[in-house]
Amino acid sequence: MASPRIVHVSMECLPFSKVGGMADVVGSLPAALRELGASCRVMTPHYPQLHDGRIDAEIAAFDVWVGDSPHRVRLLEAGDDVLVDQPAAFDRPGVYDDPHSGEGFSDSLYRCLVLQQAARIAVRDGHVPADVVHCHDNHTGLLPVFLKDDGGPPSVFTIHNLAYQGRYGADEFWITGLSEDRFFGHSAFEFHGDLSLMKAGLSYADKITTVSPSYAEEILSPDFGHGLEGVLQHRRDDLCGILNGIDEDYWNPGRDPALPAHYSVAEREGKEACKRALCEEGGIEYRPGVPLIGMVSRVTHQKGLDLVGAILPHLLRREASIVLLGSGDAEILDLFRGARGRWPERVALFEGYNEALSHRVYAGSDIFMMPSRFEPCGLSQLYAMRYGAVPVVTSVGGLKDTVQAFEEEWKTGTGVRAHWATSDSFQGAVDYALDLYEKPKLFKRVQGNGMKLDFSWTRSAEQYLALYRGLMGESAPDPAPEAEPETGPGADA
Numbered sequence: 022m023a024s025p026r027i028v029h030v031s032m033e034c035l036p037f038s039k040v041g042g043m044a045d046v047v048g049s050l051p052a053a054l055r056e057l058g059a060s061c062r063v064m065t066p067h068y069p070q071l072h073d074g075r076i077d078a079e080i081a082a083f084d085v086w087v088g089d090s091p092h093r094v095r096l097l098e099a100g101d102d103v104l105v106d107q108p109a110a111f112d113r114p115g116v117y118d119d120p121h122s123g124e125g126f127s128d129s130l131y132r133c134l135v136l137q138q139a140a141r142i143a144v145r146d147g148h149v150p151a152d153v154v155h156c157h158d159n160h161t162g163l164l165p166v167f168l169k170d171d172g173g174p175p176s177v178f179t180i181h182n183l184a185y186q187g188r189y190g191a192d193e194f195w196i197t198g199l200s201e202d203r204f205f206g207h208s209a210f211e212f213h214g215d216l217s218l219m220k221a222g223l224s225y226a227d228k229i230t231t232v233s234p235s236y237a238e239e240i241l242s243p244d245f246g247h248g249l250e251g252v253l254q255h256r257r258d259d260l261c262g263i264l265n266g267i268d269e270d271y272w273n274p275g276r277d278p279a280l281p282a283h284y285s286v287a288e289r290e291g292k293e294a295c296k297r298a299l300c301e302e303g304g305i306e307y308r309p310g311v312p313l314i315g316m317v318s319r320v321t322h323q324k325g326l327d328l329v330g331a332i333l334p335h336l337l338r339r340e341a342s343i344v345l346l347g348s349g350d351a352e353i354l355d356l357f358r359g360a361r362g363r364w365p366e367r368v369a370l371f372e373g374y375n376e377a378l379s380h381r382v383y384a385g386s387d388i389f390m391m392p393s394r395f396e397p398c399g400l401s402q403l404y405a406m407r408y409g410a411v412p413v414v415t416s417v418g419g420l421k422d423t424v425q426a427f428e429e430e431w432k433t434g435t436g437v438r439a440h441w442a443t444s445d446s447f448q449g450a451v452d453y454a455l456d457l458y459e460k461p462k463l464f465k466r467v468q469g470n471g472m473k474l475d476f477s478w479t480r481s482a483e484q485y486l487a488l489y490r491g492l493m494g495e496s497a498p499d500p501a502p503e504a505e506p507e508t509g510p511g512a513d514a
């Protein structure tokens with residue numbers, strides 16, 4: 022069987038850029054696919070302000086049309102990856118917004134279109150040949166439409182987070198260059214009067230995946246479907262959940278250069294040194310034998326850190342120390358700022374984004390909290406387990422699929438799960454983890470169970486490869502003209 026040529030297209034990808042887990046996934050899945058014999062390239066923007074790594078060559082230069090003007094694009098080769106260079110669109114201080122002002126860029130649709138039109142032409146004209154184009158999240162949702170229009174290769178569309186839908190006002194539709202009569206309707210990708218890039222991807226990709234089996238089920242319901250559950254139900258035969266893996270070389274406490282000491286499941290002494298160093302770095306007291314609870318997160322409603330804010334006094338009464346690395350919602354951060362002011366010896370707060378520090382938080386923490394209200398997959402809990410921080414999570418999406426509740430009787434399981442995303446339920450779960458911490462033998466067991474888990478990409482990469490091979494033999498029909506009606510929270514009254 023010929024080795025399939027897969028082209029991934031994504032707004033973020035490590036090592037060039039990162040905002041959330043999608044960058045880790047697009048940065049590490051291709052290597053696993055290559056190991057299985059696929060030929061794989063990632064097309065992603067060239068953000069000169071975020072990455073100044075090596076460029077090997079210029080592959081091509083051409084104009085892409087966005088609205089009524091041409092924009093010169095250069096395709097730059099960087100190792101196996103292809104960077105789309107268009108300074109007006111991508112020479113910015115952030116991927117989606119300006120980290121200094123926190124404001125989103127007002128020309129987001131134009132920026133997504135530059136990437137997608139560049140990918141379309143690169144594939145169509147053979148600069149980057151593809152048997153399957155794999156599109157990631159709403160920013161690439163129009164690419165399946167372009168490919169179908171061009172008679173191009175089949176596409177896979179992966180939902181990394183259904184909450185971010187790429188909705189734009191109807192007045193912006195014209196810059197897509199697509200026919201309004203054909204595509205700006207309920208059965209295409211109009212969504213409550215707006216243009217929805219997410220709906221475009223869901224309607225026109227040949228296959229849809231999301232990043233865990235449980236999330237693939239959940240998003241079919243109004244509680245998790247963000248108004249697109251009807252569209253997803255219509256495509257349910259083409260939808261599946263494939264669990265994310267992690268790059269086990271990069272995330273390895275045995276030789277991670279970001280850590281002050283190294284350790285493994287067999288030799289865990291180094292973890293205590295990491296805890297001591299993290300306390301120093303965070304300006305809190307190092308107290309051996311007292312649990313340090315960590316969090317690394319975007320601070321948003323999704324991630325439920327407000328629930329932690331509500332139980333902070335309780336956790337501190339229970340003698341725990343707390344460390345948060347995160348940025349986002351000012352109101353939620355205020356809860357932690359307040360706690361830091363009140364208990365400066367016990368609460369460490371690192372505001373902002375810091376990749377190396379995130380490794381030190383996973384390594385230095387005994388317990389890791391992740392009270393997400395919904396979680397497509399979640400990578401933080403995987404890194405936490407690998408680094409011996411016992412995760413306490415809510416029972417949703419990928420958290421449910423990756424964190425097995427510890428059973429004292431059988432000594433199985435890797436963490437603790439709260440039934441509900443409420444502060445009471447979550448407090449009960451953290452209390453149980455703190456109780457376990459007081460029983461060192463049991464705690465060591467649950468910690469070791471997590472550290473030993475295999476979260477490598479191999480199995481998931483095999484599933485993707487099977488999907489690609491299926492598509493190379495057969496391509497899905499055009500979407501039916503009448504999609505199911507949208508319902509749920511985003512629906513019109």
Ligand code: ADP
Nearest residue numbers: 041042318319347373374375376379399400401
């Ligand atoms: P999401 O993609 O929804 O943000 P994931 O758990 O899938 O959540 O992935 C989050 C990724 O971003 C992890 O790699 C985590 O370590 C990283 N991360 C989140 N916040 C920060 C931060 N403030 N500094 C460094 N890394 C962060």
